[in-house]
Amino acid sequence: MKKTYYIPATLFFLISTTTLLFAQNSVYNFPFENSYKLPPMETLINTDEISATYQTIGNLYTTEIIGLGDETMEQTSSTYFSDVKAMDAIRFLEFYIQEQLVTPGDETNGAVEMSIIYFNSKSRANVGTALTILTLGIGALLGIPFSTSITDVEVQATFFDDSNQLLITHRGTGRAKVIETLYNLNNDKRTQHQKALRRAISDLNEKIMIDPTLRQVSASSAVLEQ
Numbered sequence: 403m404k405k406t407y408y409i410p411a412t413l414f415f416l417i418s419t420t421t422l423l424f425a426q427n428s429v430y431n432f433p434f435e436n437s438y439k440l441p442p443m444e445t446l447i448n449t450d451e452i453s454a455t456y457q458t459i460g461n462l463y464t465t466e467i468i469g470l471g472d473e474t475m476e477q478t479s480s481t482y483f484s485d486v487k488a489m490d491a492i493r494f495l496e497f498y499i500q501e502q503l504v505t506p507g508d509e510t511n512g513a514v515e516m517s518i519i520y521f522n523s524k525s526r527a528n529v530g531t532a533l534t535i536l537t538l539g540i541g542a543l544l545g546i547p548f549s550t551s552i553t554d555v556e557v558q559a560t561f562f563d564d565s566n567q568l569l570i571t572h573r574g575t576g577r578a579k580v581i582e583t584l585y586n587l588n589n590d591k592r593t594q595h596q597k598a599l600r601r602a603i604s605d606l607n608e609k610i611m612i613d614p615t616l617r618q619v620s621a622s623s624a625v626l627e628q
Contacts, residue, residue, distance in 0.1 A: 430497045432498065432502065432600055432604055432607070433600065433604055434604055436502060436503070436607070436611060438611075438620060439502070439620075440514070440619065440620055441505055441511040441512075441620055442505050442507030442510045443561075444510045444513035444514070445499045445500060445514060446513060446514070446516070447496060447499075447515075447516055447517070448515055448517035451517040451518070451519060452492060452517055453488065455488075455517075455518050455521050456485045456487055456491070456518070457485075458484055458485040458488045486592060487521070487592065490595065490599065491518045491555075491599060494599050494603065495518070495557070495603075498603050499516055503610070511564065512562050512563045512569065512619065513561070513562045514559055514560070514561050514562070515559070516557065516560075517558050518555060518556070518557055518558075519556050519558045519573070520555065520575075521554070521556075522553070523551065523552070523591070523595070524551075525549040526549065526550050526552065527549060528547060528549060528550045528581070550581055550582065551582050551590075551591070552578075552579050553577065553578045553579075553594050553595050553598045554575070554576070554577050555576045555577075555595070555598040555602045557573065557575075557606045558571065558572070558573045558606075559571070559606055561615075561616065563619075569615055569616070570615050572609045573606065573609075574602045574603060574604070574605035574608075575602055575605055576598040576599060576604070576605060577598055577601065578595070578601065579594075
């Protein structure tokens with residue numbers, strides 16, 4: 403009698419389903435949903451501040467070119483963000499400000515500028531550090547954690563009125579931790595940074611939503627639309 407084995411097929415189904423579920427969970431999902439949005443504003447991302455914070459190369463370079471008749475021309479070029487964490491920061495801020503903070507519209511009411519003003523990643527000792535030392539490194543080979551990686555991020559949002567006068571500035575902080583082992587040293591760095599970003603944006607968003615000045619701006623815009 404021929405035997406039929408269903409275990410491989412079942413495992414394949416579970417793995418495929420789990421992969422799809424993870425694929426549907428966008429990294430841009432934030433742990434909040436605003437009850438209202440600010441009126442249409444001009445949205446700005448301060449890439450120079452982000453470049454300085456993540457210590458990436460984002461400067462402008464001007465080169466003089468001598469053309470026909472000894473005429474001097476200037477050519478300006480800029481470098482790109484080579485740090486994937488800086489690129490993630492820009493994408494997160496753009497998504498938050500355009501999709502969850504400001505109501506879309508052509509007639510803007512003031513402006514909001516966002517940036518990352520602090521980023522730091524460090525490792526500190528934990529209980530696994532002592533075990534790794536006591537076992538002369540054998541514990542690390544067995545997968546025992548030997549340190550804790552900590553990522554801190556601070557986000558800033560600055561609001562201006564129609565006359566380009568400063569209204570208010572808010573900051574939000576976020577921290578993410580991950581236990582480091584010999585086998586995940588580089589795998590979780592980006593995910594850890596994204597988690598810290600989401601927490602910083604969530605902290606910032608909470609302050610923005612309860613700010614009386616910004617609520618007044620939103621209320622005044624609603625009255626004008628009526």
